[in-house]
Amino acid sequence: AQSVAQPEDQVNVAEGNPLTVKCTYSVSGNPYLFWYVQYPNRGLQFLLKYITGDNLVKGSYGFEAEFNKSQTSFHLKKPSALVSDSALYFCAVRDISNYQLIWGAGTKLIIKP
């Protein structure tokens, strides 16, 4: 069965510091991986995805994610955090058998000034 794990419920980072939000996955076959962000009282916004090719994927708002096949990870990163990055972040993997997205539990990112 395909699954996604976000091991941290919450990540606290000081503004200006680099941030990492962790995601590991378990799939059979090639993984199609996604990151979404949910700002307070808003819907989910797509940040980036990995399908194939370069292991470093760049996305919206200065975020990037590194695909690591040997560690089955797809961690979200940003070199310099902003207070406005504070939100809930979800990692997801596509279940190719039924097209559905399998969601991680979410990580609350708090950026402190």
Next chain:
Amino acid sequence: SAVISQKPSRDICQRGTSLTIQCQVDSQVTMMFWYRQQPGQSLTLIATANQGSEATYESGFVIDKFPISRPNLTFSTLTVSNMSPEDSSIYLCSVPGGSGTTDTQYFGPGTRLTVL
């Protein structure tokens, strides 16, 4: 990318009543998904609604409780019936950006439902 709107954006309802949530997409899509997000939780898929066929419900969700309509390729409704406080959640509709497994999925802004 698809632009999705939902109505209402939020509502407070009494237990035992029903609420119908509307989802409008700015382009024609075959598939639409309805999700529930309970407070502080991840997303749970309620059902997949394809135009011209009955919705497919996930385990734990039934048509009597969450009837779905899909009258055309740009619109869908989800009704939460005979509500209880446990139904208090954010309800999200979502559409794929294409027909392939690598396509991005887009989400509406959500309907925040509180049941008293």
